[in-house]
Amino acid sequence: MRRGVLHEILFDAAWKHGTTELVSDQVRITYAEAWERAVKAARAMQAMGIGRGDVIGILDVNSHQAFELHYAASMLGAVAHPLNFRLPLNQLVHMVRQGQDRILFANSAMASVVEALSPLVHHIVWLGEGPADDDGAARGRAQLAYEEFLSGAEAGSTPDAGVIDADPYSLLHTTGTTGRPKAMRYRHRDIVQAPLQIAHHLALHQTGAKLTSDDVVMPLIPFFHIHAWGAPIFAPYLGLKLVLPGRATPTQQIHLIEAEGVTWSNMVPTQLLMLLDAMHNEGKSELRFKVLTGGSQLPLGLASRAYEAGIRYSVIYGGSDQLCAAMTVSAHTAGSRENLEALSSRLIPIPMVRMSIRSEEGGELPADGHSVGELWVESPWLPNGYVGDESATKSSYVDGWFRTGDLAVAHPDGTFTVVDRVKDAIKSGGEWIIPSVLESLLSEIAGVRMAAVIGRPDERWGERPIAILAAEDSVDASTVKLHLEKAVEDGRLARFWLPDAIHLVDDLPLTSAGKVNKAELRLRFA
């Protein structure tokens, strides 16, 4: 009986693509071996008394061990809880406390974080090189190295907890730049269907991040960000070789791409920038592979650099609180600015997803290409709200729709452009100024590495934009002003959008998700 539960995907991969490789740091196993190891992990957890509904914390880089644990959880009917180790400790404590995690699987290099989490869980199992030598960590808790934990599992059949597709599978936390992370529970059917629809959408269209049955996939998006945008699920589903980069630096990522024949990856724009910088440092002008990017706006300057380096891409739109919603799947391959712009912004809803632009009163705005409103999303894989936060649930999940908090425009051809977060948009003299549009323009200036535009309170206009740029020494304020003036003359920018101030800095502060930390910039500059 097929139940539509997550571990059926790895089961089928072991059966149909048993010899296909899973590469993780120094380890090279097959899907058949990964399945056997996941069964052992499930049996070992079962022996510890872990079962249906128990929450399993996973604090790790993208490794084969973390991969296995995600499938082992499914067999037991347990709930996978991937944790973002880059978050501040107090947020991690909140997450583990809220999840009531019973067991924590943690990378041994993260011992100091684990020490603080250890009082909250019953068991700790060390991933990676083995148990931490530092016995100060996780005092008084049962401690095991994962490989010993596996080899201690009694042989036997796959645990069958009778799980069905409507049972909960995972607990995901947002990585909000302000406030506490919010939690969503997803069912097996959500975590099976949404990643598969990404794969199907990319297979059906002639597009930058097209997926075929010959690709080799390396997710640079961490598992704790919406299950690495589904890559560890659709790769075994499609029988594709999976390369898990562990702690690889951008330079090491380049070597992995070449050595393992990686043809497809996913990453946020910041990671793409770092990869391009590493290529530059390595004297490499070209690296042909496909990238699915998203999570924040892809500036045109970066898009154009990637394009020239041989990288073909599509942009995905979604988030922890809605999974995936839309992708750019433009057939344009030429590198003109219009095409790159479309390829970076013209989102097509993923099949089964509906999108709607709403006014502040909730009425639907016309698909005219210029009416800006909040983007609402409806899909089969929306969660039923934020765990334990009824008021946030009420304001975000309305009549089966999710209010994304993003500003967007609907075009007459059925595509959508997300312009900014509602809370990042600047209201000046009663009119919207969209920071992402300015940031994209600023990124075109030679020597500008990253650009951020934020609102500064203004007595007369309410708010006015200011720009903060991470740029090379060759860039000064007058270069920037000249470029923006030209954009005004060319009709690409309204004059009242011109920033009141331009700050040049060495680096922009980033959030743990690799996005520019605008909260911090507001504190410093506004």
Next chain:
Amino acid sequence: MRRGVLHEILFDAAWKHGTTELVSDQVRITYAEAWERAVKAARAMQAMGIGRGDVIGILDVNSHQAFELHYAASMLGAVAHPLNFRLPLNQLVHMVRQGQDRILFANSAMASVVEALSPLVHHIVWLGEGPADDDGAARGRAQLAYEEFLSGAEAGSTPDAGVIDADPYSLLHTTGTTGRPKAMRYRHRDIVQAPLQIAHHLALHQTGAKLTSDDVVMPLIPFFHIHAWGAPIFAPYLGLKLVLPGRATPTQQIHLIEAEGVTWSNMVPTQLLMLLDAMHNEGKSELRFKVLTGGSQLPLGLASRAYEAGIRYSVIYGGSDQLCAAMTVSAHTAGSRENLEALSSRLIPIPMVRMSIRSEEGGELPADGHSVGELWVESPWLPNGYVGDESATKSSYVDGWFRTGDLAVAHPDGTFTVVDRVKDAIKSGGEWIIPSVLESLLSEIAGVRMAAVIGRPDERWGERPIAILAAEDSVDASTVKLHLEKAVEDGRLARFWLPDAIHLVDDLPLTSAGKVNKAELRLRFA
């Protein structure tokens, strides 16, 4: 709230691909119009008191009206019951009686059949040209022409019966060549998921019947055969123009392909043969389009003729009692015999489907490329049995698996070859002789149009094969024997497989599903 029900597919098509065409005989509408008409059909049925669980009989060729009704049924939570008008009347009576159909939508050219069915239903609505003038038909029943029926619907919103994906959506009858048709009930989730997985599988692989976002689809498989193998579902899902051929003859089908730019079709091998014959008669040597074929073995001779005519194909395996299970998705494009053979027979399970070859005792046979056993199939869209037939259910649906009644071989590379029906296979001296293998060899002989091999009772061996050929006058028994002897010499055939007799006839009898009627051949020749 997205519920995963069938009519969401047409709703989304109207929203995303509203101007894409649906062509049906003399009618040309858009998906947006088809949605509006389906809403009207649902409202008109609602006004008649038809609602949740009521069964809707549809007796029609592939038309836009039948298409709309399939989606209207979904809105009401009613059950669509497509009826095979080619079946004998007593079987149709059995089907409508078993379904307890409340309303019958019938093509006006089928008035004589409808007369017999009319006492069984509450309402009759005429499709096609309008109501039958013959007032003998459907005496005493409310009679309406479909277009009047639609225009009588009160305006208003889409009916919402609160249907969910686990609710029943359709009632399908098998078209068994012997015995009464058996019935299966399928849920919305089955009829959404299975066709979409066909589309996704064909999109992901480089194969003959590859589907892209640019195709134009014309299903020659009738709606009453497993919903035309999903084509009227995945075409709107993908936003593809849909051409419904109505009563088009093979010659008219060729003209439709050319006039409407059809690039993708589905058909059984007999239809493919008729299309190639029509091309020959029209003096057309080439027609470039893609075909998904199946339903019976594709003989190598026919495969090769199609290939030479520019037709690229894949083979699908499935049936009314299991929906779809597997497809050939070979990347081979060259026309060598080995490649054509692989393209016709090496089946890869559709994602989420499991296949297993079992001995008569139910044990799994090895994937060694030669152990012949019964094919068992497991998938998320299996029905829960035959309606009202517990004993047939018990013998066919075992532990979540469906026993297909087909003989097959599993290959070491994970592919499967279906060799024949268990009941058609010939047991001679304790060994299997597979008619389909002989039939394929016989089809290679120039001038042989169709070949059938059946078993004849034999005192010494139990059974022996005999061959019946529909061939041109140029073919005689000695040509056939020479060809088979050569196959034995070349190691393609075991000597004991040589048929004991060869009969040459003008035409082979076909079932309503276009397969050779072996039951009738056995009566005449065995």
